[in-house]
Amino acid sequence: MEGAGVEDGKNVCMNDLQGLCGNVDGECSRKEKVQVLQEGEEVYSAVLTQTDLGANKNKFYIVQLHKDITGKEYYVWHHWGRIGYKGRHMEKKCGLLEAKKIFLQKFKDKTGNEWEKREQFQKKRDLYDLMKMETKFEFPQMEKELKSIAMQTSKLDKKVQELVNLLYNTEVIEKTMESMGYNQKQSPLGKMTLQQVMDGYAALKEVELCIENEASKEELTVACTKYYTKIPHKFGGVCGRREEDSEFMITLVFGFSVDIFFIVAALAALYDIQMTGLKSKEHDSMYYTFFFAIMKRPPLITTQEQIEAELELLEMVQKYLNGTHESDHNEYTMEMLDVFKVSKKELPFEDVGNRRLLWHGSRLSNWAGILTQGLRVAPPEAPSTGYMFGKGVYFADRSSKSCNYCRTNKEENVGLALLCEVALGESHELVAANKNAHQLPPGKKSVKGLGQIAPDSKENLTMSCGTVVPLGKGIPTGVQNKNGITLRFNEYVVYDTKQIKLRYLVKVKFNWK
Incomplete structure (x- = not known):
């Protein structure tokens, strides 16, 4: 089902995947008419990735259980392809019990893990990994609230207002992330967690040690693959070229700027400010945060x-x-x-x-x-x-x-x-x-x-x-x-x-x- 994915048109980069926990996949044409099924704490949505630089694999697979807004119809949604490309998708309409059965079986087929035991998820060789999602806040909602608050009268000097607006410019942040291989148009920036970035850094450190110790190309490839698994993003189709040497691999991996740590930290800070100071009676409280x-x-x-x-x-x-x-x-x-x-x-x-x-x-x-x-x-x-x-x-x-x-x-x-x-x-x-x-x-x-x-x-x-x-x-x-x-x-x-x-x-x- 995945092998002949369409790889043209609108790109889907990894941060399009970041916002999917509880959110309907943006490629779903009926996304305004359905919602991801949630029963208590259980959200029937899984974003899976598989990366192997040596084999030029860099794939995603999304499986979700949708119900229409009337609650009478259910669908299993599949979306798969190469990270950085649109990919392919399909959905199957069925009853709730059959939909759950299909969802659970697909998760097991792709990962080798039981859905019910996903908290103890173990990555299996040659199978997909499970991305853990952050659902605490959504950047579009944050921006919406900022705009509504901005309609209030501010007592700040106009120049300070312009500066604060510049700092809160989400379009600038989105463009920065896009330059690092992420497309932010459909999903919240905040879905990438600080822990995810820290895990990525730890993987990069392994790459660095391989370089310092003049490890074999195979060892370096394994280390690089681990990095792309922790922070998946587009690396193009060049990684399968066997003639590429270690220098190319170094350039490839370190091309993903360490600025991402500070950007994600900034997003967390902005969220804290927005949730506390901006909701106070004093609209200009964000000014006092910066002094x-x-x-x-x-x-x-x-x-x-x-x-x-x-x-x-x-x-x-x-x-x-x-x-x-x-x-x-x-x-x-x-x-x-x-x-x-x-x-x-x-x-x-x-x-x-x-x-x-x-x-x-x-x-x-x-x-x-x-x-x-x-x-x-x-x-x-x-x-x-x-x-x-x-x-x-x-x-x-x-x-x-x-x-x-x-x-x-x-x-x-x-x-x-x-x-x-x-x-x-x-x-x-x-x-x-x-x-x-x-x-x-x-x-x-x-x-x-x-x-x-x-x-x-x-x-x-x-x-x-x-x-x-x-x-x-x-x-x-x-x-x-x-x-x-x-x-x-x-x-x-x-x-x-x-x-x-x-x-x-x-x-x-x-x-x-």
């Missing part, structure tokens, strides 16, 4: 002294943004739209000295999580591959180096960058990549990756609080890594988030050439 204060020209401040101080700060941020946009990054120019003060007093700050005001950029989908929970180090489960100096929080003294990580383009040309007060302490200076750099030598509190270009220290600005702003024009340093690639610009890495204080959020328009 923004708008900086404007002219500022809404009463005394001349305060006005001058605020304008001086704005001018500094403007100079820091445009004056440290290096010519290497010439695909765009940057225009400062707004600057917001960020106050997260509940986040601890440990001043170990040598404080610098440094840039950190990230894609829009990550900012709700960053601004509610602070900057975070990737979890231990995540592999260290892709981090030049190990898993930490990375900063730069050149605006364009950090703003490249905003991942904007000509269509989505507005991004956010953060200026943070970073207590570097005594830095461990490195010129070569070291994934174990987080194991700092005694007395060192951070890592500084030395670049070929660094700010002229003669042009440093010291703020009234004692924090140094490296505003200087970039000048050659003479630094050279004789054994490999040399960084073009400095990088600063801290491994303890208590050394970071969020100060200013800069809204930037990228004028792409």
